[in-house]
Amino acid sequence: MKDAFLIQIDHAEGSLQRLVGLIERRGFYIADMSVSDAGAFREVHIAVRERDAGRCIHALGRQIDKLIGIRRVATNASAVDHQGVSVCPA
Amino acid sequence: MTAARPVQQTEPQPTTGARLVVESLERLGVEVVFGYPGGAIMPVYDALTSARFKHILVRHEQAAAFAADAYARVTGKPGVCLATSGPGATNLITGIANAMMDSVPLVAITGNVSSALMGTDAFQEIDILGATLPMVKHSWIIRDPADIPSIFKQAFHIAASGRPGPVLIDLPKDVQVGAAVASSPFPPDPPGTAQRIDPAQVRRAESAIGAAQRPLLYIGGGVRIAGAVEDVRAFAHKTRIPAVSTLQGLGVLPVDWPTNLGMIGMHGLRAANDAVQACDLLIVLGARFDDRATGRLASFAPNARVVHIDIDAAEIGKLRHADAAITGDVRIVLPQLNPRMPSIDPWIKQCAASKAETAFRYDAPGDGVYAPALLNELSKQAGDAFVAACDVGQHQMWAAQHCEFSSPHAHITSGGLGAMGFGVPAGIGAKLAQPNAHVVTITGDGSFIMNIQELATLRRYKIPLKIVLLDNASLGLVRQWQELFFDRNYSEINLSDNPDFAAVAQAFGIEAFRISKREEVGAGIARLLAAKGPCLAHVLIDAKENVWPLVPPGKSNSEMMHGDSQ
Ligand SMILES: Cc1ncc(C[n+]2csc(CCOP(=O)(O)OP(=O)(O)O)c2C)c(N)n1
Numbered sequence: 001m002k003d004a005f006l007i008q009i010d011h012a013e014g015s016l017q018r019l020v021g022l023i024e025r026r027g028f029y030i031a032d033m034s035v036s037d038a039g040a041f042r043e044v045h046i047a048v049r050e051r052d053a054g055r056c057i058h059a060l061g062r063q064i065d066k067l068i069g070i071r072r073v074a075t076n077a078s079a080v081d082h083q084g085v086s087v088c089p090a
Numbered sequence: 091m092t093a094a095r096p097v098q099q100t101e102p103q104p105t106t107g108a109r110l111v112v113e114s115l116e117r118l119g120v121e122v123v124f125g126y127p128g129g130a131i132m133p134v135y136d137a138l139t140s141a142r143f144k145h146i147l148v149r150h151e152q153a154a155a156f157a158a159d160a161y162a163r164v165t166g167k168p169g170v171c172l173a174t175s176g177p178g179a180t181n182l183i184t185g186i187a188n189a190m191m192d193s194v195p196l197v198a199i200t201g202n203v204s205s206a207l208m209g210t211d212a213f214q215e216i217d218i219l220g221a222t223l224p225m226v227k228h229s230w231i232i233r234d235p236a237d238i239p240s241i242f243k244q245a246f247h248i249a250a251s252g253r254p255g256p257v258l259i260d261l262p263k264d265v266q267v268g269a270a271v272a273s274s275p276f277p278p279d280p281p282g283t284a285q286r287i288d289p290a291q292v293r294r295a296e297s298a299i300g301a302a303q304r305p306l307l308y309i310g311g312g313v314r315i316a317g318a319v320e321d322v323r324a325f326a327h328k329t330r331i332p333a334v335s336t337l338q339g340l341g342v343l344p345v346d347w348p349t350n351l352g353m354i355g356m357h358g359l360r361a362a363n364d365a366v367q368a369c370d371l372l373i374v375l376g377a378r379f380d381d382r383a384t385g386r387l388a389s390f391a392p393n394a395r396v397v398h399i400d401i402d403a404a405e406i407g408k409l410r411h412a413d414a415a416i417t418g419d420v421r422i423v424l425p426q427l428n429p430r431m432p433s434i435d436p437w438i439k440q441c442a443a444s445k446a447e448t449a450f451r452y453d454a455p456g457d458g459v460y461a462p463a464l465l466n467e468l469s470k471q472a473g474d475a476f477v478a479a480c481d482v483g484q485h486q487m488w489a490a491q492h493c494e495f496s497s498p499h500a501h502i503t504s505g506g507l508g509a510m511g512f513g514v515p516a517g518i519g520a521k522l523a524q525p526n527a528h529v530v531t532i533t534g535d536g537s538f539i540m541n542i543q544e545l546a547t548l549r550r551y552k553i554p555l556k557i558v559l560l561d562n563a564s565l566g567l568v569r570q571w572q573e574l575f576f577d578r579n580y581s582e583i584n585l586s587d588n589p590d591f592a593a594v595a596q597a598f599g600i601e602a603f604r605i606s607k608r609e610e611v612g613a614g615i616a617r618l619l620a621a622k623g624p625c626l627a628h629v630l631i632d633a634k635e636n637v638w639p640l641v642p643p644g645k646s647n648s649e650m651m652h653g654d655s656q
Contacts, residue, residue, distance in 0.1 A: 013231055014219050021223050062404035068228040068248060 002031055003057045003077040007044040010069035016044070018067055023048055026063060027055040041071055107235030108133035108266040111199070112141045114242035117276055120170055122146060122161065122522055124154035128174025130214060131201030133266035146522070146551060149543040151178050153515035155185020156541070159194045160479055160502050160519030166317070168195040168249045169519065175202045176214030179260075183222060184509055189256040190225040191506025192338065193315060195249035196256035198222075204264040205233065219260050227255035231262065235270035243277050253402040254315060287418045292426055294414035295373075295397040299429035302371035302395075304437045305331045308354075311338025311505070312376015312400060314498035318421035322375060325424050326350075329431050331373065332441040334362040336383045337505045339376075341495030349438060351445055355383040356641045357487040361444040363639075363647040366391045368440075374398045376420045379409040380506070389646035399423050450492065454654075457608050461485065461560050461631050462492040464611050465532065468558065469493035471615050472528040476500055479520050479529060481513030481537030484566040487637045489532045511540030517555040518547060528556070528619055535561040535588050545598035548624040556618050557626040559591055562633045570636045574651070575643070595626040602626040 009015050016035065023030060023046070032047040050057070057077045065073045105113075111134050115123065122144045127135040138145055148154045151173040158169030169189075173182050179200040189196035203212045219229050228248050230241050245257045299305055313322050319342050326333055332349040335342060343350040352359040354366055363385075366372070372394040377383070384390040387409060398405075398412035399420055406415045416423050452463040465488050469476050474496045480486045480503040495501045502520055504512040517531035538559050548555055565583040572580050595602035601621055605614040605628070618627045638653035 013233075014223065014229065017220060018223050025224055056408065059404060059408045062406075066402070066404050 002047045002049050003075055004045065004047045005061070005064070006072070006074045007046065007064060008038070008041045008071040009044060009067075010041055010071070012069050015067075015069050016042070019044065019064065019070075022063060022067065023060065026060050027051045028060060102271045104269045104271050106133065106137065106266065107232075107238055107261070107268050107270060108137040110235060110238040110270065110272060111242070111261065111266070112137045114239045114276070115170065116142050117239075118242060118246050119167070123170045123172055124148055124157045124161075124519070125172030126151050126154060126174070126178060128176075128178045128201070128214070130175035130203055130263050131172065131178070131199075131261070131266075132174075133263065134172065134199075134201065134261070145172075146518070146547065148515065148518075149546050150541065151181035152184050152511065153518070153541050153544045153547070155182045155196065155198060156188065156509075156512050156515035157519035157522075158198075159185060159189045159192075159196055160516035161523045162189075162195050162254075162519075163192075163502050164477070164499060164520050164523035166195075166250075168197045168246050170197045170199065172199045173201070174214070175200060175218070176216045179216055179218040180221065183225070184507070184511075186222055186256045186258065187225040188504055188507040188509050188512065190227070192504070193254050193311065194256065195254035197245055197249055198256060198258045200258065200260050201266065202231070202260050202262045205262045206264070208262060219258065222258050225256065226258050229258040229260070231260045232265050233262075235265050235268040236272055238265075238270070239272045239276050247280060253312075285418045285422055287416060287423055287426060291414050291416045292423070295399075295416060295427060296429040298371055298395055298397055298414055299329070299331075299373065299427075300432060302432065303434065304369045305329075305371040305373060305434065306365055306369035306394075307331050307333035308366070308372050308374045308377055309333055309335040309339035309342045310375060310377025311336065311498070313339055313342050313420055316376060316401065316420045318376070318419070318424060319497060321421050321424045325427070329429065330434065330438055332365060332438060334358075334365055336377050336380065337490055337503060339498065340490060340501050341498040344496060345494045349441060351441055353490055354647065355380075356385065356643075357491060357637050357639065358383075358641075358647070359450075359491070360448040360639055360650060360652070361441065363641070363650060364444055364448075365441055366394075367646075367648045369394050372396050374400070374412075375424070376400055378405045382505075384409075385641045385647040385649075386645055389648065456632075459605060459608055459611060459629055459631050461629075461635060462488050463608075464558075464560075464615070464629065465489050466492040466494065467611060468530065468532075468615050469495070472530065472619055475526065475528045477520055477524060477527045477529045478502065479513055479517035479531045480504070481531070481533040482508045482510045482567075483534040483537055484562070484570065484635070484637045485532055485534045485537075485560040487567075488560075491637075510537040513537055514541050514544045514548075514555075514557065517557065518544060518553055521553050521555045530556045530558055530618075532558050533560070534566060535559065535563065535585055535591070536565045538591070539588075542594070545595060545600055545624075549599045552623060554622065555624050556621065557595075557624070558618070559626060559628050560631050561588065561591065561628060562631050562635065563588060564633050566633070566635075567637070569633075570640075571643075573636070574640070591628045592626065595628075600624045600626060602628060604628045604630065606630040
């Protein structure tokens with residue numbers, strides 16, 4: 001299943017590389033991606049698919065959210081939950 | 091007549107980027123930097139000669155990162171390491187990864203070729219920002235010397251705040267030599283944002299504890315990082331809930347704490363692993379369900395609900411569902427947790443009986459040195475001032491099992507990365523951070539030789555680090571796995587042609603002696619601890635000794651092998 005993220009990210013050098021690297025390293029395949037300049041930040045639309053059954057899209061959302069320079073993370077999988085209980089692991 | 095305007099005092103004069111680096115480190119309160127010079131960082135080294143902090147010249151950049159890491163673990167302040175571009179920078183990488191895996195605040199500073207040469211495969215050019223992206227909390231290439239103070243300030247803050255970790259600052263050479271006035275005054279500390287602890291999750295945790303019959307505290311390294319040792323002790327005392335610990339959580343509760351069952355995991359204690367399998371509620375404090383701790387995750391604590399408390403929201407629910415999830419500093423959360431305790435007396439009795447039944451014994455037959463007994467004795471002789479800086483292998487696991495740590499700060503170990511070569515440089519960093527402690531590096535013959543050159547650093551700065559080298563003439567932990575899981579097909583583990591380590595140490599100008607019999611252990615440890623300068627005890631042990639118990643890789647913690655331990 002594909003899940004989509006909308007991410008707002010600072011312009012800082014290396015920030016896109018950091019984001020893309022994190023997503024792949026955490027076990028997700030990037031199916032689609034677009035980047036646009038939104039003035040004070042960049043907006044990234046990105047569709048991902050888990051590489052295997054053990055991956056949790058909510059955990060990925062929280063890991064992206066932790067990166068320095070991320071202003072906003074939203075996903076269609078359900079709102080990324082900053083404080084709450086993750087539903088992914090068994 | 092009006093006095094002349096004191097221009098120099100009000101308007102900052104332009105200075106070089108290198109000078110701004112040194113000034114920034116001074117203003118950030120840095121007391122020691124571990125480093126090694128080279129072409130692309132020479133302007134900073136030029137400015138260093140007038141620095142108010144101390145620079146320790148190590149003999150390999152990896153050691154600079156490891157020493158800075160241990161310095162940070164002991165002080166809680168960021169450790170700083172410095173290297174040139176290319177090979178200097180790549181030599182730091184293992185140390186940066188080590189700090190990432192164990193959540194240590196480390197600031198790594200690298201020189202790079204001039205901006206115009208970056209991207210041209212210039213001499214000693216490496217994209218160190220790119221190479222270290224997976225293992226830093228954040229990183230910068232500074233493009234304008236005027237940004238140096240603000241980026242350094244931010245870097246130290248990011249390294250040390252929240253869940254700590256390493257950061258990297260790359261300084262192209264033109265930025266170091268470029269003239270600049272800092273773009274803004276040294277920025278003030280960012281305002282501390284009060285942590286909002288979700289009261290609903292706290293209530294959930296309290297009711298889970300109130301409903302439990304067999305609750306268990308699962309103590310991780312986050313407790314030390316949060317400075318929450320006293321809070322955990324108070325909570326464990328108040329609730330009487332039995333406790334287990336990860337490798338990094340050792341020392342939070344003293345070994346003789348009645349309900350402390352000790353370390354869990356691959357080389358954990360049987361009472362601890364059994365308690366996890368039997369508990370009906372796991373209260374996880376600053377831990378992340380690392381696979382070395384959990385064994386096969388699917389069968390870890392199979393009957394337990396989970397209360398998970400961690401500063402890092404991304405750890406909660408990553409590997410194990412949390413029934414109550416509290417994102418926050420353990421030190422802030424724990425005092426808010428006031429469960430109505432059910433009667434858990436039968437469970438406490440069960441745990442205490444299991445602890446007594448499965449306790450380690452130190453009466454192994456023979457008159458050769460028994461490493462577990464030696465390490466137990468070492469920690470007892472050194473007492474509360476004991477700090478162990480461990481290398482990686484069987485000796486590391488024996489240290490974790492058998493040393494009696496009075497606090498988690500007393501145990502410095504490469505847990506997440508398991509990096510051989512950590513022990514000696516970590517000992518250097520720890521001893522410089524805590525000169526009055528009995529800092530002892532516990533190492534093996536394989537690990538020791540990986541950073542053996544740092545004996546020269548010990549000698550140069552007369553750092554009275556003590557080293558216990560447990561020499562089994564092999565890569566013991568690998569040999570043990572080959573014996574147990576690869577049909578005794580021993581492959582490339584034989585180190586019987588090791589040098590005479592005592593003679594090597596003496597050649598570096600370091601006092602050294604050898605212990606080969608059990609009867610020499612007590613006096614040998616006393617001599618080591620009493621030595622005024624650095625000192626090495628070269629201890630010969632049986633090459634066939636194994637670490638027990640052991641959970642085979644990929645198996646459940648309920649499937650422990652006990653060998654000859656019980
Ligand atoms: C840098 C590095 N290389 C390889 C390993 C794999 N490894 C883990 S333990 C070990 C053997 C360690 O030997 P030694 O230091 O003599 O300790 P012993 O197990 O004999 O106590 C090896 C090779 C590692 N952890 N780190």
